[in-house]
Amino acid sequence: MNLPFKKLSLGVALAAAFAISAAPVFAKTIKVGNQGDITMMDPHSLNESLQLSMLSNVYEGLVVYNKETGVAPGLATEWKQTAPTVWRFNLRKGVTFHDGTPFTADDVLFSFARAKGEGSDLKSPVASVSEVKKIDDFTIDLVTSAPFPILPETLRTLSIMSKKWCETVGAQQPVDVRKGKENAATLKTNGTGPFMTKSRAPGVKTEFVINPKYWAPVEGNVTEIIFTPIGNDATRVAALLSGEIDIAEPVPLQDVPRVQSNANLKMLQAPELRTIFLGMDQKRDELLNSSVKGKNPFKDKRVRQAFYQAIDIEAIKTRLMRGAATPTGLMIAPAVKGNPGGAMNNRLAYDVDGAKKLLADAGYPQGFEIGMNCPNDRYVNDGEICQAVVGMLARVGVKVNLMAESKATYFPKILARNTSFYLLGWTPSTTDAHDPLTALMATPPADGKGGQGQFNLGSYSNPKLDELTLKIQSEVDQPKRNAMIAEAYKIHQDDIGHIPLHQQALSFGMKKNIDMHVLPVNYVPFKWTKVN
Amino acid sequence: MTVSGEHAPRILGSLQRAWHSDVGHSFRQSPLAMASALVAALLVLMAVFSPWIAPHNPYDLASINLLDARLPPAWVAEGQAKFLLGTDDQGRDILSTIMHGSRLSLTVAFLAVVFSVAIGVSMGLLSGYIGGWFDALIMRIVDVQLSFPAILVALLISGVAQALLKGTQIASTATWVSVAIIVFAIGITDWVIYARTVRGSTLVERNKEYVQAARVIGVPSIKIAFTHVLPNVLGPVLVIATIRLGLAIITEATLSFLGVGLPPTLPSLGTLIQDGQKVLLSGEWWISIFPGLALVLLVLSFNLLGDWLRDALNPKLR
Numbered sequence: 001m002n003l004p005f006k007k008l009s010l011g012v013a014l015a016a017a018f019a020i021s022a023a024p025v026f027a028k029t030i031k032v033g034n035q036g037d038i039t040m041m042d043p044h045s046l047n048e049s050l051q052l053s054m055l056s057n058v059y060e061g062l063v064v065y066n067k068e069t070g071v072a073p074g075l076a077t078e079w080k081q082t083a084p085t086v087w088r089f090n091l092r093k094g095v096t097f098h099d100g101t102p103f104t105a106d107d108v109l110f111s112f113a114r115a116k117g118e119g120s121d122l123k124s125p126v127a128s129v130s131e132v133k134k135i136d137d138f139t140i141d142l143v144t145s146a147p148f149p150i151l152p153e154t155l156r157t158l159s160i161m162s163k164k165w166c167e168t169v170g171a172q173q174p175v176d177v178r179k180g181k182e183n184a185a186t187l188k189t190n191g192t193g194p195f196m197t198k199s200r201a202p203g204v205k206t207e208f209v210i211n212p213k214y215w216a217p218v219e220g221n222v223t224e225i226i227f228t229p230i231g232n233d234a235t236r237v238a239a240l241l242s243g244e245i246d247i248a249e250p251v252p253l254q255d256v257p258r259v260q261s262n263a264n265l266k267m268l269q270a271p272e273l274r275t276i277f278l279g280m281d282q283k284r285d286e287l288l289n290s291s292v293k294g295k296n297p298f299k300d301k302r303v304r305q306a307f308y309q310a311i312d313i314e315a316i317k318t319r320l321m322r323g324a325a326t327p328t329g330l331m332i333a334p335a336v337k338g339n340p341g342g343a344m345n346n347r348l349a350y351d352v353d354g355a356k357k358l359l360a361d362a363g364y365p366q367g368f369e370i371g372m373n374c375p376n377d378r379y380v381n382d383g384e385i386c387q388a389v390v391g392m393l394a395r396v397g398v399k400v401n402l403m404a405e406s407k408a409t410y411f412p413k414i415l416a417r418n419t420s421f422y423l424l425g426w427t428p429s430t431t432d433a434h435d436p437l438t439a440l441m442a443t444p445p446a447d448g449k450g451g452q453g454q455f456n457l458g459s460y461s462n463p464k465l466d467e468l469t470l471k472i473q474s475e476v477d478q479p480k481r482n483a484m485i486a487e488a489y490k491i492h493q494d495d496i497g498h499i500p501l502h503q504q505a506l507s508f509g510m511k512k513n514i515d516m517h518v519l520p521v522n523y524v525p526f527k528w529t530k531v532n
Numbered sequence: 533m534t535v536s537g538e539h540a541p542r543i544l545g546s547l548q549r550a551w552h553s554d555v556g557h558s559f560r561q562s563p564l565a566m567a568s569a570l571v572a573a574l575l576v577l578m579a580v581f582s583p584w585i586a587p588h589n590p591y592d593l594a595s596i597n598l599l600d601a602r603l604p605p606a607w608v609a610e611g612q613a614k615f616l617l618g619t620d621d622q623g624r625d626i627l628s629t630i631m632h633g634s635r636l637s638l639t640v641a642f643l644a645v646v647f648s649v650a651i652g653v654s655m656g657l658l659s660g661y662i663g664g665w666f667d668a669l670i671m672r673i674v675d676v677q678l679s680f681p682a683i684l685v686a687l688l689i690s691g692v693a694q695a696l697l698k699g700t701q702i703a704s705t706a707t708w709v710s711v712a713i714i715v716f717a718i719g720i721t722d723w724v725i726y727a728r729t730v731r732g733s734t735l736v737e738r739n740k741e742y743v744q745a746a747r748v749i750g751v752p753s754i755k756i757a758f759t760h761v762l763p764n765v766l767g768p769v770l771v772i773a774t775i776r777l778g779l780a781i782i783t784e785a786t787l788s789f790l791g792v793g794l795p796p797t798l799p800s801l802g803t804l805i806q807d808g809q810k811v812l813l814s815g816e817w818w819i820s821i822f823p824g825l826a827l828v829l830l831v832l833s834f835n836l837l838g839d840w841l842r843d844a845l846n847p848k849l850r
């Protein structure tokens with residue numbers, strides 16, 4: 001009795017399969033090879049560019065980036081300030097999540113609470129929002145603790161998730177990379193974005209397909225994205241040259257000429273807003289992995305300055321970065337809004353003898369030993385930069401025990417602040433100078449809650465900078481705001497709170513027939529990508 | 533002087549005896565053995581004396597200059613005579629790094645072989661001589677371990693140990709911790725091969741008359757095993773050890789290549805090849821080709837020596 005039915009259903013399934021494979025005649029699949037993988041599919045789990053960039057194709061915020069890295073309507077159609085601290089957002093009607101659930105104000109309330117809650121790595125975008133009020137199903141009010149003129153800019157990285165879905169699958173709390181807590185959102189997604197996750201194999205392959213019910217027409221013509229992490233530089237370039245992948249990011253600097261000289265390929269290189277810097281633990285009374293016992297040498301500004309001046313940034317630029325870097329004395333790129341410009345972007349001079357003298361004055365004429373943490377697959381030549389820094393510090397007598405590792409083990413370690421000396425890169429996702437002030441430089445509260453100083457992993461602290469950061473947050477008058485930004489950055493620069501190194505360049509290699517738009521914050525919205 | 537004066541004739545005498553022995557005769561008859569012995573000896577001498585003969589010291593971070601990075605070999609345009617085989621991405625002289633690196637690789641391999649021989653031979657000897665449950669237990673452990681590829685076991689041990697111990701050390705001790713970890717990882721992977729071989733030989737030896745005679749006059753078992761049986765089972769151990777020395781160098785290079793070996797600031801041959809392979813196809817071939825050649829020469833010469841020794845010690849082939 002069962003048999004004919006089974007046969008029939010098999011036939012139907014087969015026919016369906018053929019139909020599916022035959023239907024997208026105009027399907028444009030692009031294969032993307034990246035240095036690293038998306039760490040988790042949860043959009044609130046890790047505030048890292050690659051992660052946010054890839055997931056921004058699946059999830060969306062109330063507002064999103066436009067092509068000029070400005071603010072465009074996303075899940076909100078319009079917004080206005082009804083009072084200095086109150087913002088009214090009108091939500092887009094008729095939007096559904098990928099599972100078919102309609103999008104409403106409840107999802108916004110839920111997502112803000114989720115991003116503020118335990119385990120979230122995206123506390124900083126919501127730090128200024130003290131309350132989310134539901135007016136009706138498609139209207140909300142965001143209340144900030146103080147006037148906060150750049151609120152829309154900060155919300156571009158905050159993805160909205162479906163309340164119903166999260167509760168059904170048990171993903172009410174974000175995946176916590178620090179504690180290794182995972183849930184359904186580790187592998188599954190349910191956003192409103194132009195692409196949906198078709199399959200996810202961590203470290204191997206992630207496939208996205210176009211969302212046929214997307215609320216807006218999609219400008220590009222890509223229907224499927226196959227994202228593959230290819231950690232090895234040579235392999236990634238070989239895959240691009242052989243046509244196995246369509247886009248490679250990054251193309252290692254030594255291979256740029258080879259890609260450019262290939263008739264089928266082209267390079268897309270542009271300055272990136274990311275600043276690479278070194279951080280130092282200025283809080284602990286005794287550093288981890290150091291020969292100095294009973295005190296913390298980094299609490300002495302002379303030591304921090306000695307480290308700074310021991311670094312030969314020109315050598316790093318010419319030899320390691322092959323010219324594709326802009327050395328900087330500030331924690332923000334020149335293109336970031338509020339950058340004071342001029343001489344403040346210049347670095348302190350490279351001065352080995354001066355550095356030695358500073359160390360001697362600080363009481364370390366023989367130098368000391370210290371451990372350093374470094375990723376080796378996150379930024380351009382990150383491991384090599386750290387090795388070079390180790391060599392340069394050796395010349396002033398500081399012996400560094402370098403621990404270079406994959407970002408998969410590196411980030412959980414340093415985010416838990418198990419480090420005394422580390423390398424990190426930061427892109428202000430708001431493209432505004434205020435973002436690094438809150439995220440990287442403001443004093444983290446003792447309980448570790450809130451977005452303030454969430455990535456100030458060495459706990460640099462200056463009350464005057466904290467005060468200015470709060471004022472800048474609510475200052476509406478542009479010249480006044482810029483003056484305060486300049487003052488705050490000057491304080492940080494004089495304190496040598498961190499050691500800024502350089503801005504690297506975006507380096508995408510792709511087939512000539514691909515037309516893609518990359519934002520300087522290293523976002524790749526595939527809705528704008530065209531295959532000709 | 534007087535001491536060495538007294539000893540010199542004796543050492544010379546034993547060398548002379550070795551030269552005229554059966555093994556020595558077979559050595560003289562084999563050009564391959566002589567050539568590989570010569571190459572191995574040269575490489576070992578180069579490695580041992582590298583701190584004095586290498587043109588630069590690549591481990592002294594204060595002496596390397598990033599501005600010298602990625603210079604091609606001296607005979608290529610842009611090459612500098614100062615760096616005969618070119619420099620790597622940090623400005624280290626490749627030739628000096630090969631010399632120091634092979635010193636490190638040889639040290640690690642030698643210590644690992646000594647470590648595994650010590651454990652493997654004792655376990656095999658006791659296993660074969662005592663027998664019973666002890667034999668069963670040891671041989672099942674050996675079976676289990678042999679069923680995994682050796683590199684996997686070494687990778688696991690090295691990876692776990694590094695994760696546990698690294699980061700808790702300060703710079704001056706971290707180096708030695710890494711070396712100790714890798715010696716342990718290779719040694720603990722390799723002991724099973726010696727244990728298996730020695731057990732087999734011991735099973736044969738323990739029923740021979742000299743052992744029974746010793747037992748009859750009341751020599752304790754342990755003493756019989758180590759003073760009477762041991763010397764008679766060492767032949768195969770010597771052969772295996774020579775071949776495994778080459779393999780231990782490869783294992784160390786593999787682990788360092790995979791990033792769980794020696795730290796990047798202390799380049800061995802494996803780390804050098806790993807550094808260079810990223811730019812191998814980008815025109816900067818010298819960073820991994822030369823260390824690769826050195827590794828091939830080193831391992832090949834030891835393997836050929838081991839092969840010859842096996843034939844020379846095999847009574848059936850004489």
